[in-house]
Amino acid sequence: MIGSGPDHTPWPAEDAARYRALGYWQGQTFGRWLTGLATAYASRTAVVGESPATRTQVRWTYSELDERAHRLAAGFAGRGIRAGDRVIVQLPNIPEFLEVIFGLWRLGAWPVFALPAHRHTELKHFAEHAEAAAIVTVGEHERHDYAAAARAVADEVPTLRDVFVVGTDEFAAMEAAEPIDLPDPDPAGVAFLQLSGGSTGLPKLIPRTHDDYLYSVRESARICRLRPDSVYLVALPVAHNYPMSSPGVLGVLHAGATVVLSPRPDADTAFRLIEAERVTISAVVPPLAAAWVQAAGRTTRDLSSLEVLLVGGAKCGRELAERIGPALGCRLQQVFGMAEGLVFYTRLDDPDELVLSTQGRPISLDDEIRVVNPDDPEASSDDVVEPGQAGALLTRGPYTIRGYYRAAEHNAKAFTRDGFYRTGDLVRFHPSGHVEVVGRVKEQINRGGEKVAPEEVENHLMAHPEVLDAAVVGVADEYLGERTCAYVVPVEDAKPAEADLRRFVRERGVAAFKIPDRVVVVDHFPVTGVGKTSKRELRAVLAAQAKEG
Numbered sequence: 001m002i003g004s005g006p007d008h009t010p011w012p013a014e015d016a017a018r019y020r021a022l023g024y025w026q027g028q029t030f031g032r033w034l035t036g037l038a039t040a041y042a043s044r045t046a047v048v049g050e051s052p053a054t055r056t057q058v059r060w061t062y063s064e065l066d067e068r069a070h071r072l073a074a075g076f077a078g079r080g081i082r083a084g085d086r087v088i089v090q091l092p093n094i095p096e097f098l099e100v101i102f103g104l105w106r107l108g109a110w111p112v113f114a115l116p117a118h119r120h121t122e123l124k125h126f127a128e129h130a131e132a133a134a135i136v137t138v139g140e141h142e143r144h145d146y147a148a149a150a151r152a153v154a155d156e157v158p159t160l161r162d163v164f165v166v167g168t169d170e171f172a173a174m175e176a177a178e179p180i181d182l183p184d185p186d187p188a189g190v191a192f193l194q195l196s197g198g199s200t201g202l203p204k205l206i207p208r209t210h211d212d213y214l215y216s217v218r219e220s221a222r223i224c225r226l227r228p229d230s231v232y233l234v235a236l237p238v239a240h241n242y243p244m245s246s247p248g249v250l251g252v253l254h255a256g257a258t259v260v261l262s263p264r265p266d267a268d269t270a271f272r273l274i275e276a277e278r279v280t281i282s283a284v285v286p287p288l289a290a291a292w293v294q295a296a297g298r299t300t301r302d303l304s305s306l307e308v309l310l311v312g313g314a315k316c317g318r319e320l321a322e323r324i325g326p327a328l329g330c331r332l333q334q335v336f337g338m339a340e341g342l343v344f345y346t347r348l349d350d351p352d353e354l355v356l357s358t359q360g361r362p363i364s365l366d367d368e369i370r371v372v373n374p375d376d377p378e379a380s381s382d383d384v385v386e387p388g389q390a391g392a393l394l395t396r397g398p399y400t401i402r403g404y405y406r407a408a409e410h411n412a413k414a415f416t417r418d419g420f421y422r423t424g425d426l427v428r429f430h431p432s433g434h435v436e437v438v439g440r441v442k443e444q445i446n447r448g449g450e451k452v453a454p455e456e457v458e459n460h461l462m463a464h465p466e467v468l469d470a471a472v473v474g475v476a477d478e479y480l481g482e483r484t485c486a487y488v489v490p491v492e493d494a495k496p497a498e499a500d501l502r503r504f505v506r507e508r509g510v511a512a513f514k515i516p517d518r519v520v521v522v523d524h525f526p527v528t529g530v531g532k533t534s535k536r537e538l539r540a541v542l543a544a545q546a547k548e549g
């Protein structure tokens with residue numbers, strides 16, 4: 001069976017049977033699902049956005065999107081893409097994103113969702129780790145030549161046979177292929193690989209199935225009360241799990257509503273589109289919410305159509321939460337989720353106090369939740385804290401993975417023996433069942449929703465000939481929640497400059513959000529504990545020092 005090999009950890013048979021019996025897993029695939037939507041909502045507008053092919057705003061109906069996906073699936077097949085092939089998709093917020101992913105899904109190929117911010121190092125890692133067959137990307141966009149970057153990776157990774165560039169004549173020819181009959185993939189098999197924020201090293205790959213993901217999409221659409229006349233603005237990068245499915249573009253399609261793709265997240269661009277398209281709902285990370293709140297005070301745009309703004313990806317502070325409704329004239333909905341699965345939402349009829357102060361309740365009654373001893377990284381699912389106390393969040397359920405893709409060693413740490421995922425988040429539950437994220441036990445920096453693994457950045461810094469050792473920590477920041485600060489010990493007699501070290505990391509080809517916001521060169525690291533120093537302890541000491549001043 002596709003996707004059930006040693007590469008990925010399927011749900012145990014008895015759990016799978018239960019999720020089917022409960023109607024959560026419906027045996028539906030993305031390809032057939034879209035065809036069903038095209039039958040139900042044929043002439044309604046599915047997606048609005050700027051196409052690089054025409055350089056104009058295009059509007060595709062559900063029928064058009066479905067037909068394009070059929071044709072492009074044939075186009076991919078004609079170029080040798082097969083069921084089970086991994087295909088890296090690195091696209092900005094353009095309508096072709098949907099055509100591409102549904103085209104691949106129809107074939108049973110697996111999109112691997114890279115973000116536009118990713119550069120050579122990350123792309124190469126995804127390509128090697130997934131043994132990807134191809135990359136789908138664009139040409140020049142926001143002053144970066146994506147096609148050239150993809151080709152450079154293809155030159156180094158032998159499995160990569162092709163680079164497909166949206167907007168070229170060659171791609172247009174694939175889009176014009178005659179549709180062909182294709183066998184439907186296994187709904188219980190892997191549909192795509194999403195990226196983890198990573199707490200150690202480079203992002204892990206997250207295998208999600210048609211069955212499990214579609215369940216979370218349907219429920220998200222219901223919880224966010226999407227209707228056929230909803231209009232959802234995608235302000236964040238569309239390939240991220242949050243704007244993709246919480247409720248995201250897929251939730252919007254499920255409701256027969258309209259997706260509007262914003263090329264950029266800034267308030268000017270977003271407000272222009274909210275006014276022009278009568279947007280009813282959008283989703284942002286806290287720093288972007290703060291920027292929109294500020295811009296709302298001086299805008300001349302009509303934002304009156306906006307009913308709901310989802311805020312998540314990082315903790316939304318109480319003060320910001322209170323300003324959103326009055327400034328933007330909409331209801332706040334908090335969302336706390338993870339690409340590995342589990343998602344919490346405040347409900348639209350929750351009392352204001354809970355909407356302002358919590359991150360909501362899980363999607364499913366069958367999301368199993370345990371709050372365990374936060375001091376033991378190996379705590380079992382039985383090691384629970386007293387009700388109402390803060391602890392480490394573990395979860396298992398109908399849309400949470402049981403293992404990362406090709407990561408047996410890491411899986412042994414990231415999951416309990418009985419299959420609970422260690423989210424790394426420190427939470428507390430209110431008597432109402434609402435969760436409050438109070439911190440983190442994992443070594444991950446949350447830079448305004450963008451996740452940075454300290455170890456990955458340390459490794460880049462340590463590749464510098466003048467750097468002996470490095471430790472990267474998060475420091476509190478009013479705007480982003482956290483920024484990164486790198487402490488660096490130079491080799492003897494060397495005096496590397498902060499700017500040089502930042503440039504060095506950038507030139508290693510990593511996403512801009514991973515370049516340390518600050519670099520502090522120190523003679524030596526503070527001594528932590530007794531004997532051998534662990535990086536973990538060291539980071540804790542440095543983070544405490546940074547806090548003091």
Ligand code: OOB
Pocket residue numbers: 195196197241242246311312313314315316334335336337338339340343359423425437440446449451
């Ligand atoms: C979303 O997904 P990821 O995979 O980029 O990051 C997940 C992590 C969580 O484990 C948590 O540490 C943090 O991001 N997080 C929040 C949060 N939402 C996410 N921390 C505090 N408060 C929140 N509201 O970020 C993601 C995926 C689906 C929906 C929404 C966000």
